[in-house]
Amino acid sequence: MAEDSLANLNERLLRFARERDWEQFHSPKNLVMALAGECGELLEHFQWLSEERSAALDAEKKREVGREMADILIYLVRLSQRLDLDLLAAANEKIALNERRYPVHQVRGDARRAGEYED
Amino acid sequence: MAEDSLANLNERLLRFARERDWEQFHSPKNLVMALAGECGELLEHFQWLSEERSAALDAEKKREVGREMADILIYLVRLSQRLDLDLLAAANEKIALNERRYPVHQVRGDARRAGEYED
């Protein structure tokens, strides 16, 4: 288990919070806000870029974006720990559901369906 | 590599998008918006709950919350693939940085520092 990337991350973050006695601030409600706050920072990096330029970030910008994405993953893993929820299982179930919902031969290249990808 | 949870997830999502010819919609800019949209749905589950109740979700609510978190992880992994960015390495670097920034003996139980956790 501890060989796995997300399991490792979770253990490291839990130890980090416990050593600092910060678990008291990490209610699910607060963690959800923090997660969404980080998404706001990520948005700010992309808001004035064209779609094309968003796919061609320079090295410095990419590093900054990577840090925001790291923060999002960190809070997501912390939240799953606080809720005692298996994040990876949830993701795999969701993908299986999407695979059934959007059969290849029906939705190929269809923007409207892509628009429903996340529903 | 493919034994790892995030690497597996990435491969599965990439195949899903390619088979449906949906990569054309997955510009980083669009994926960032989709990711943030999912965070909005997550917020809605928690906005009227007290911090206490947010830590004691019933089974049905927990399942719904798990699905929103799955969507966030899915878009985060898709985005890292499109940006050719190692999400796990970014997270581990960020944690190492936080460990240096917030030494245990200086910040123990300090809410203000917890407030800077994500900076």
Place this chain on the structure above:
Amino acid sequence: MAEDSLANLNERLLRFARERDWEQFHSPKNLVMALAGECGELLEHFQWLSEERSAALDAEKKREVGREMADILIYLVRLSQRLDLDLLAAANEKIALNERRYPVHQVRGDARRAGEYED
């Protein structure tokens, strides 16, 4: 018309953008991202506060929060201008709808209904 607060704000913002030739960046898609980015900043001010403390901000914090809220209003007004959409009429229609949906005698003090306030 120009006596009204939102109409005035709209005119001032439109002039600001035009004088700087910034309208070219203000596609509705981009403005929506900018608006959501500002919400992220607002969240960050509140994420570690208890509900009680969130209602008792000190003067400095309140000024900062006011600036984030100003940014949100600014982008909201810009967006309504770009979409040629009457923001105030939309708000009044929405309130009228909520008044019909949630009759006082049925929902008084009911948290679940308050939870549906925004649907």
Place this chain on the structure above:
Amino acid sequence: MAEDSLANLNERLLRFARERDWEQFHSPKNLVMALAGECGELLEHFQWLSEERSAALDAEKKREVGREMADILIYLVRLSQRLDLDLLAAANEKIALNERRYPVHQVRGDARRAGEYED
């Protein structure tokens, strides 16, 4: 005062909440989450649209977008009431600041500066 659009909106919303005894749920922290949740819904309308198409919504989509924007304005006004904060004054101060910061002759048509518009 009551002739003004935002002041009117504020009074109507305050009466709405008081009649239903919903003020108890409207802590600033909760209202900020609700506001950000609505921004998430707004994002979802735009996430797969090109910038061009985002400027050419059909009537039905525009109505839906208008309703999300109404929700954002509603929560923004409620929040300003709970914080006893003059939203309109804050917006006008922010614009005045931006006018000084970005003199027309220095920033005309400059995307980078537009990118700093909201800072």
